[in-house]
Amino acid sequence: MSAPTNIDTPTSTPHQSADTFVLGHLARLVTSLTAQGTTSAAVYRQLFATIVEHYKPLVAKIDVRDQAARYNDAHQSQRLSGTMLIEVGSIAVAETLTDAICEEAPVFRINSLDATKKYVTIGVPIRDPLQRETTGGLAVALVPRNQSDINALVAELNSLTLAAAGCIDSQPTEQKTHSNADWARVLSRVAKMGDRHEFAITLVNTLADRFVCGKAGLGLIRGKRVEVRAISGLSTLKQNSPGVADMRQVMEECFDQKTPVFAGRHNEHEQRSLPIHRGWSEQTHSAILSVPIMLENEVLAVVTLSRAADKPFLDEDLESLTKLLEPFGPSLQLIEKSSRSIAEHVREEGRGAVMPWLKPQSHARKAAMITAGLFFAWFLFGSLTYRPMCESALSPASILHMAAPIDSRIEQVLVSSGDRVAKDQVLVVLDSRELQLQRNQLLAQIASTEVAVGQAIADRKVGEAALAKADVRVLHSQLDSIENQIEQSVLRAPADGIVVAADLKKRIGEVLPQGEPLVTFAPGERWVVEIMVPDHVAPYVAQDQTGVFRAYSHPDQSIPFKIDWVGGAAQVVEGKNVFIAEAELQSQTDWMKAGMKGVGRIQAQRKAVWWVTMHGLVDYLHMKFWL
Numbered sequence: 001m002s003a004p005t006n007i008d009t010p011t012s013t014p015h016q017s018a019d020t021f022v023l024g025h026l027a028r029l030v031t032s033l034t035a036q037g038t039t040s041a042a043v044y045r046q047l048f049a050t051i052v053e054h055y056k057p058l059v060a061k062i063d064v065r066d067q068a069a070r071y072n073d074a075h076q077s078q079r080l081s082g083t084m085l086i087e088v089g090s091i092a093v094a095e096t097l098t099d100a101i102c103e104e105a106p107v108f109r110i111n112s113l114d115a116t117k118k119y120v121t122i123g124v125p126i127r128d129p130l131q132r133e134t135t136g137g138l139a140v141a142l143v144p145r146n147q148s149d150i151n152a153l154v155a156e157l158n159s160l161t162l163a164a165a166g167c168i169d170s171q172p173t174e175q176k177t178h179s180n181a182d183w184a185r186v187l188s189r190v191a192k193m194g195d196r197h198e199f200a201i202t203l204v205n206t207l208a209d210r211f212v213c214g215k216a217g218l219g220l221i222r223g224k225r226v227e228v229r230a231i232s233g234l235s236t237l238k239q240n241s242p243g244v245a246d247m248r249q250v251m252e253e254c255f256d257q258k259t260p261v262f263a264g265r266h267n268e269h270e271q272r273s274l275p276i277h278r279g280w281s282e283q284t285h286s287a288i289l290s291v292p293i294m295l296e297n298e299v300l301a302v303v304t305l306s307r308a309a310d311k312p313f314l315d316e317d318l319e320s321l322t323k324l325l326e327p328f329g330p331s332l333q334l335i336e337k338s339s340r341s342i343a344e345h346v347r348e349e350g351r352g353a354v355m356p357w358l359k360p361q362s363h364a365r366k367a368a369m370i371t372a373g374l375f376f377a378w379f380l381f382g383s384l385t386y387r388p389m390c391e392s393a394l395s396p397a398s399i400l401h402m403a404a405p406i407d408s409r410i411e412q413v414l415v416s417s418g419d420r421v422a423k424d425q426v427l428v429v430l431d432s433r434e435l436q437l438q439r440n441q442l443l444a445q446i447a448s449t450e451v452a453v454g455q456a457i458a459d460r461k462v463g464e465a466a467l468a469k470a471d472v473r474v475l476h477s478q479l480d481s482i483e484n485q486i487e488q489s490v491l492r493a494p495a496d497g498i499v500v501a502a503d504l505k506k507r508i509g510e511v512l513p514q515g516e517p518l519v520t521f522a523p524g525e526r527w528v529v530e531i532m533v534p535d536h537v538a539p540y541v542a543q544d545q546t547g548v549f550r551a552y553s554h555p556d557q558s559i560p561f562k563i564d565w566v567g568g569a570a571q572v573v574e575g576k577n578v579f580i581a582e583a584e585l586q587s588q589t590d591w592m593k594a595g596m597k598g599v600g601r602i603q604a605q606r607k608a609v610w611w612v613t614m615h616g617l618v619d620y621l622h623m624k625f626w627l
Contacts, residue, residue, distance in 0.1 A: 040064065041071045043165075044064050045071060047138075047161065047164040048060070048062045048073050048075075050160070051140065052075045055140060055153075056077065057075065057077065057140035057141055057142050058076075058077045058119060058140075058141040058143070059075065059076055059077070059090050059092075059093045059140070060075040060093070060138075060141070061073070061074045061097055061138070061139050061140075062074075062126075062136070063097060063101075063136050063138075065135060066128065071136075074090075092109065092121045093121050093123075093139045096108070096121040097137045097138070097139035100124055100125050100137040101125055101134055101136065103125075105125065106122070106123065106125070107122075108121065108122040108123070108150055108153075109121050110150075111141075119142060120141070120142055120144055121139060121140070121142075122139065122140055122150070122157060123137055123138070124137065124138055124139075124157045124158045125161070126165065127161075127165050128165065138157065140157070158295075159328075162326050197229075197230070200230035201230045201235065203230070204217060204232040205232045205233070207303065207305065207321075207324075208233070208305075211305055211307070211321070212307060212311070213305045213306060214306055214308065215231060215232055215233070215305075215306040215307075216231070216232040216303070216304070216305050217230065217232070217251070218301060218303055219248060219251040219255075219302045219304070220300070220301050221301060226248050226252045227239075228247055228248050229301075249276050249280075250280050250288065250290060250304055253275075253276040253277060253290070254292055254302050254304070255292060257274065258292055258294075259292070260289065260291045260292070260318055260322070261274055261288075261290045262287075262288070262289055262318075263277035263278050263280070263281040263289075264281050264286065264288060264309055284306065285309050286307060286308060287307055287308070287309050287311060287313055288305070288306050288313075289304070289305045289313040289321070290303070290304045290305075291303050291304075291305075291318065291321050291322060293325050293326075293328060294326075301328075303325060378609060379610055379613075380608075380610060381608075382608070382609045383608055384609050385605070385607075386540060386604040386606070387547075387603055387604060388601070389600070389601045390531050390533050390534065390537065390601075391531075391532045391600075392529050392530060392531045392532065392549055392599060393532075393595055393597045393598070394527055394528075394529055394530075394551070394592055394594060394595065394596040394597075394598075395527070395529070395595070396498065396522030396594055397524065397527060397528050397584070399500065399520060399521075399522055400520070400523060401519075402517075402519040402521055403514075403515050403516060404430065404512045404515060404518055405430075405488035405514065406430070406489065407514050408430040408431050408432070408489060408511070408512065409509060409510065410428065410429075410431070410504060410507055410508050410509065410510055410512065411429045411430055411431045411508070412508070413428055413504040413507075413508060414427060414428065414429070415427050415428075415502050416499065416503075417499055417500065417502050418499065418593050418594075419498070419502075420497070420498050420499075421496070421498070422493065422496055423494070423496050424492045425492060426490055427491045427492060427521075428490075428491040428504065429490050430490070430491075431489070432485070432486045432489040435482055435485050435486045435489065438482050439479060439483060442475055442478055442479040442482060443479065445475050446472060446479065449472045449475060450468075452464075453469055453472065493521065494523065495523040496524070497521055497522050497523040497525070498521075498522045498525070498594070499519060499520070499521060500520040500594045501520035502519045502520070504518065504519075522594070526584070526588070527588055527592050528564070528583060528584050529549045529583050529585060529598075530580055530581070531580070531600045531602070532580065533578055533579045534577075534578055535570070535578075536619065538566075538579045540604040540605050541563070542566065543563055543564065543565055544562065545562075545563045545602055545603055546561065546562050546563075546602075547563075547583070547603050548560050548561070549561055549583075549585065549598055549599070549601075550598050550599050550601075551592075551596050551598035552596075552598050554589075554591060559589070560586040561586060561600070562583055563581050563582070563583040563602070564583060564584055565581070583600070
């Protein structure tokens with residue numbers, strides 16, 4: 001858990017898990033209490049100082065009224081400013097402290113002074129050393145960042161108070177001091193663990209050494225089952241192995257009873273043993289003790305110890321083990337949540353979201369069943385518009401192909417594909433020098449012939465004059481033809497429009513025969529979309545249906561269209577058998593270019609919902625299995 005904004009993050013090594021730092025504080029707290037004494041007042045004075053030092057709360061209060069001693073104290077952060085904030089914070093902490101004592105359980109409240117000032121008050125109860133009754137409480141005011149911070153803080157504070165209660169002894173002895181020191185070292189080792197596996201291994205090995213056990217195991221609760229997480233002396237476990245399975249059954253029996261269970265020969269606690277424990281004890285010739293780790297009447301884990309039958313477990317062992325394990329209840333929740341994998345997080349969150357809907361009397365379940373029934377009825381009897389998506393391409397509404405008017409060489413190319421041009425704009429210029437030479441020769445011949453006509457008329461040679469005039473007319477006719485070809489050697493745009501294709505710049509200087517295609521021209525700016533309709537969609541596509549087109553180059557723009565006609569014969573396009581449908585676009589944009597591809601979605605026919613969603617699978621089954 002990351003520390004709230006008003007809490008100093010505890011120092012740790014780079015490899016240390018941030019979510020186990022509460023164990024480190026447990027270790028330091030137990031060590032400090034061992035060194036300073038274990039009277040109630042000393043314990044809770046040190047507990048309060050540890051919490052104030054680490055969490056740096058805005059306001060903190062502790063009130064303990066034990067039979068042996070009374071202790072109360074309060075803390076107020078120097079960062080607080082304003083009488084109103086101080087008074088309100090103190091009142092909220094006092095109320096939360098009272099609630100924790102009365103309810104005998106951790107509580108928290110989210111408080112706010114205004115829209116910008118929010119804080120949370122957390123209260124935890126304090127119990128006597130034997131955890132039999134509530135003797136006081138502790139409450140703090142903090143500024144956490146989110147709900148997960150609050151839940152972790154509640155668990156941490158609860159762990160610290162439980163650990164403190166376990167250190168209290170009205171008559172301190174050398175054995176008690178030594179015991180606390182040993183347990184402080186255990187907590188310190190556990191606090192350095194990087195994940196839950198190391199945590200479990202360290203804990204069971206330490207318990208095995210402390211209670212002189214041949215075997216110690218830790219099992220975590222998963223729903224209504226126990227998952228054996230660690231067994232002393234083993235680095236890995238196989239859940240299906242006989243030994244692990246036997247220990248799991250023993251732990252589940254303890255989990256069902258929610259109380260400690262003894263078993264062993266010549267054991268004064270035979271009356272408290274149960275069948276599975278007794279059977280395993282007789283089979284292995286050992287004494288067994290299983291203890292549940294509880295948190296607010298909920299079993300979080302089970303610890304099972306096994307040692308030689310001649311050393312049965314006594315009440316002193318149970319009391320010692322219970323005190324040692326009790327602070328780990330809240331910590332187990334923190335470590336489990338922090339070290340889960342992403343898949344486990346998703347599964348847990350999904351289960352938490354789904355389970356409330358599955359309760360028989362849940363309103364959510366009833367609403368879900370009604371919604372599911374309505375959806376199923378709509379699925380069977382409702383209808384939807386079938387909207388198939390087909391590959392499509394842009395094309396001009398009309399096309400004009402311009403060819404070479406004469407045999408000539410390309411001299412200039414003034415446009416490229418995609419250019420927008422105006423009427424009479426020059427597109428291509430062909431070489432006309434030979435035609436110009438022929439024109440000049442014809443002009444010279446016409447002038448010479450006209451002189452001959454005049455001379456014949458002056459000489460009154462009527463026949464020669466008539467023949468000369470005929471030659472002039474022929475020469476003029478040839479001149480008109482040459483001038484027409486010269487004019488045609490310059491290709492001009494017949495109207496405003498777009499040059500669809502004019503890839504001629506690499507062919508400048510090449511001699512083209514008459515009729516060779518030069519330029520493809522699209523007059524105007526009207527565009528249509530050619531829709532490639534697959535075989536299985538063609539029966540449902542017809543004239544006058546509407547839809548939208550989206551180009552791959554502009555997928556954010558939908559352009560509506562209306563189908564003008566649908567081809568009656570299939571064509572092979574890119575290896576697919578399709579029917580070509582042509583639709584006129586309802587709007588034009590500047591980025592449109594001929595051949596630009598995209599997807600056309602056609603508003604076809606109203607069909608049953610089940611058919612629209614499943615007809616592809618149904619058709620596949622028909623063709624695959626001939627159903």
